[in-house]
Amino acid sequence: MPNSAPQDSTWDPEITYVVGHQRPDTDAIASALGYAWFLTHSGYDKIRSARAGQPGEQALYALKRFGESPPPLLTGVAPTFEHVAEPDAVVLPDAPLSAAMARFAEGEQVVPVVDPEHRPIGVVTPLGIARAYAKTLAAGGKAPEPTCADLAEPVPTYRERDRVSDHRNAILRMEGTHFLVVDEKGFYVGLAHQRGILQPPRAKLILVDHNELSQAVVGAEEADIVGVLDHHRLGNPATAAPIPFTVDPVGSTSTLVAEKCRDRALDPPRSIAGMLLSGILSDTLVFRSPTATARDRAAAAWLAHLCRIEMSRYGEELLSSSPGLGARTVDEIIDTDRKAYEMAGVHVSIAQAEVAGMAQMQELPARRDEIVAGLEHRRIRENLALICLMITDVVTGRSRMLVRGEERFVSALPFSRSADGEFELGDIVSRKKQLAPALYNVLESVA
Numbered sequence: 001m002p003n004s005a006p007q008d009s010t011w012d013p014e015i016t017y018v019v020g021h022q023r024p025d026t027d028a029i030a031s032a033l034g035y036a037w038f039l040t041h042s043g044y045d046k047i048r049s050a051r052a053g054q055p056g057e058q059a060l061y062a063l064k065r066f067g068e069s070p071p072p073l074l075t076g077v078a079p080t081f082e083h084v085a086e087p088d089a090v091v092l093p094d095a096p097l098s099a100a101m102a103r104f105a106e107g108e109q110v111v112p113v114v115d116p117e118h119r120p121i122g123v124v125t126p127l128g129i130a131r132a133y134a135k136t137l138a139a140g141g142k143a144p145e146p147t148c149a150d151l152a153e154p155v156p157t158y159r160e161r162d163r164v165s166d167h168r169n170a171i172l173r174m175e176g177t178h179f180l181v182v183d184e185k186g187f188y189v190g191l192a193h194q195r196g197i198l199q200p201p202r203a204k205l206i207l208v209d210h211n212e213l214s215q216a217v218v219g220a221e222e223a224d225i226v227g228v229l230d231h232h233r234l235g236n237p238a239t240a241a242p243i244p245f246t247v248d249p250v251g252s253t254s255t256l257v258a259e260k261c262r263d264r265a266l267d268p269p270r271s272i273a274g275m276l277l278s279g280i281l282s283d284t285l286v287f288r289s290p291t292a293t294a295r296d297r298a299a300a301a302w303l304a305h306l307c308r309i310e311m312s313r314y315g316e317e318l319l320s321s322s323p324g325l326g327a328r329t330v331d332e333i334i335d336t337d338r339k340a341y342e343m344a345g346v347h348v349s350i351a352q353a354e355v356a357g358m359a360q361m362q363e364l365p366a367r368r369d370e371i372v373a374g375l376e377h378r379r380i381r382e383n384l385a386l387i388c389l390m391i392t393d394v395v396t397g398r399s400r401m402l403v404r405g406e407e408r409f410v411s412a413l414p415f416s417r418s419a420d421g422e423f424e425l426g427d428i429v430s431r432k433k434q435l436a437p438a439l440y441n442v443l444e445s446v447a
């Protein structure tokens with residue numbers, strides 16, 4: 001789906017970004033920081049951690065606790081006109097034509113003309129010069145030498161943050177091969193050539209804690225995925241070349257990062273070790289989740305030793321850092337940790353919100369109507385067959401679920417209905433290992 005909104009931050013084609021999914025949770029932030037640290041200390045150049053959105057409250061708590069900064073935000077990774085603009089030298093409007101001719105002699109094909117404030121007026125082309133020269137000859141050589149302003153021809157102009165892919169087809173149909181690129185204020189950035197527009201540089205991404213493009217940073221379908229480190233089901237796109245790809249069914253991606261560090265005898269600094277430990281404790285609910293494995297425990301014990309912290313006490317502290325339902329807006333409750341799936345050919349969205357303890361779970365009835373209205377709004381807007389919000393009490397290890405969707409799916413759900421659109425999930429706490437497979441089976445059988 002084309003996204004015509006300009007991107008508000010940019011990316012560097014020289015850098016490889018280690019980036020987690022949108023709406024990053026603690027594991028997505030921790031594994032991006034940790035894997036970027038590991039790769040850099042394993043001899044890889046120009047690796048940077050990044051995030052694809054605002055970190056959740058719990059991730060912010062962990063960052064603060066260990067004195068670590070969140071990775072920089074990547075708002076989009078599609079090529080923009082900034083990536084294809086070449087900052088060719090300009091001439092001023094009152095420059096004599098000979099100034100432009102000197103540039104053609106150097107091999108330029110067009111010369112941009114900008115006003116003294118650096119706003120483009122147009123371009124001078126060899127054809128334009130030839131015409132001016134013919135005119136001078138016709139006047140018996142008596143006409144004054146024209147300036148560059150007299151010959152500047154307008155050409156299509158694009159903003160540097162506009163996505164190249166949104167304009168590529170139109171540009172292919174145009175006659176000219178050179179285009180002006182300006183910044184958001186209209187100042188000259190450079191010239192874009194048609195050949196650069198057809199083959200723009202692509203961002204390099206290493207995906208952590210996800211492998212599906214539907215969950216990745218905006219524009220990832222126009223980037224090169226050069227690595228994957230994850231613990232989710234496969235839903236990855238084909239790649240042009242072979243890439244390092246690790247998907248292992250452990251409790252967290254942070255576990256996989258910690259294992260790589262340990263295998264290479266690389267001890268991460270306290271801030272990184274603390275973040276990785278937080279990623280493990282968060283995703284495994286301090287090992288209460290059925291996704292937790294012996295490998296997660298071993299990695300966590302090593303990290304806790306490195307950052308000199310009492311693991312289970314810190315784990316409970318981390319889990320209870322999530323604010324209660326009463327303190328969150330409906331948008332925060334639904335969208336903080338929401339994932340898109342395709343199941344049996346239909347679109348499904350599963351959100352998970354954590355509460356810490358019975359008292360926080362008891363805030364649900366007062367918010368139910370608002371939350372259900374929010375789910376219904378998203379169901380229509382995103383054309384979903386089913387949208388679920390799993391509310392998990394990380395202290396007692398039990399969940400409830402609010403659902404909106406097509407009746408044939410909702411009525412087939414294998415859970416006990418506690419109110420209209422509300423289900424009791426019992427001790428189900430894992431979206432990935434318990435709820436998503438259960439929904440997948442229901443949709444397969446009904447669709």
Ligand SMILES: [Mn+2]
Nearest residue numbers: 027209252253
């Ligand atoms: Mn994870």
